[in-house]
Amino acid sequence: MEVDQLLNFLKVAELENFTRAAEELGLSQPAISRSVQKLEDEIGQPLFERQSRKVLLTDAGKLLLGRARQIVAIIEDTKNEISDDGQSGRLRIAAIPTVAPYFLPGLLREFSTAFPAALVTVQEDTTDNLLKRLAQGEVDLGILALPIPAKYLEVEELFREELLLVLASDHPLSQKGQIRLADVRPPPFVLLDEAHCLADSIVSFCRQRSFHPVTMERTSQLATVQELVALDHGVSMIPAMAKVLDASDRRIYRSLAGPKPTRSIAAVWNPYRFQSKLLQAFREHLRSYAESFSRSLS
Numbered sequence: 001m002e003v004d005q006l007l008n009f010l011k012v013a014e015l016e017n018f019t020r021a022a023e024e025l026g027l028s029q030p031a032i033s034r035s036v037q038k039l040e041d042e043i044g045q046p047l048f049e050r051q052s053r054k055v056l057l058t059d060a061g062k063l064l065l066g067r068a069r070q071i072v073a074i075i076e077d078t079k080n081e082i083s084d085d086g087q088s089g090r091l092r093i094a095a096i097p098t099v100a101p102y103f104l105p106g107l108l109r110e111f112s113t114a115f116p117a118a119l120v121t122v123q124e125d126t127t128d129n130l131l132k133r134l135a136q137g138e139v140d141l142g143i144l145a146l147p148i149p150a151k152y153l154e155v156e157e158l159f160r161e162e163l164l165l166v167l168a169s170d171h172p173l174s175q176k177g178q179i180r181l182a183d184v185r186p187p188p189f190v191l192l193d194e195a196h197c198l199a200d201s202i203v204s205f206c207r208q209r210s211f212h213p214v215t216m217e218r219t220s221q222l223a224t225v226q227e228l229v230a231l232d233h234g235v236s237m238i239p240a241m242a243k244v245l246d247a248s249d250r251r252i253y254r255s256l257a258g259p260k261p262t263r264s265i266a267a268v269w270n271p272y273r274f275q276s277k278l279l280q281a282f283r284e285h286l287r288s289y290a291e292s293f294s295r296s297l298s
Contacts, residue, residue, distance in 0.1 A: 001042055005035050005036070008036060091279060103143065106293070131144075160264045163198075181211055190217045190219070198263065222238065226251060230248065
């Protein structure tokens with residue numbers, strides 16, 4: 001049983017598809033099929049149930065899945081520990097889409113200046129997917145919004161930011177001195193789809209105040225939300241960090257009067273994986289950067 005065979009097996013199990021697994025690993029589909037076949041021959045049982053469009057783990061495959069993750073994690077952690085000099089190495093950083101384009105560029109730019117020998121790769125995905133990657137050791141640190149529904153991960157709150165009401169520049173409410181949540185009725189809301197935690201935060205804030213936002217349109221990109229608002233399709237709430245980068249005069253941002261919607265941004269990592277000196281240095285740099293970033297939003 002070889003490590004490469006286990007890596008191939010894990011990727012097929014994750015994607016439930018040989019072709020997509022081969023594409024992600026940079027292999028041919030026949031090559032990855034042969035790799036899994038050799039593993040099945042060695043174990044003496046099939047690991048996957050082949051269906052027309054996907055493959056599913058058999059009972060033997062489910063058992064191997066947990067063990068394979070442990071084996072690969074031990075090997076990777078051992079390699080990292082041996083080569084850990086606190087200056088070089090690879091860091092796999094991830095963030096949710098409503099954080100990554102606004103927060104990561106400045107952070108990574110400053111970190112690369114301080115640690116030029118470090119290789120930092122970035123992943124962007126929804127909270128649920130990133131939590132799985134953190135648990136499986138595929139990501140070293142994630143930057144997500146609270147709450148984090150995973151007790152086995154370490155969570156450190158970095159800062160809190162306001163969610164601002166965004167309106168088309170010619171919206172009737174744009175002329176109002178103070179805007180309360182009740183004033184937003186009855187215009188529809190434009191929100192991110194349900195895979196994004198930001199939508200949950202907005203809906204939860206509204207419902208706690210006995211206000212049920214009417215949602216006519218949902219999208220997967222925050223930039224699309226902003227454009228739809230500018231086209232007068234409705235209103236929305238946008239993180240303050242996204243407002244900073246918005247140079248358009250087709251929409252305006254207002255802070256709600258009274259209780260204000262906010263979200264908390266946190267760093268998340270798996271304490272059961274090897275914590276390299278470089279990762280510890282990144283966390284220290286992250287804390288410092290987050291503090292100054294938060295002040296710039298005020």
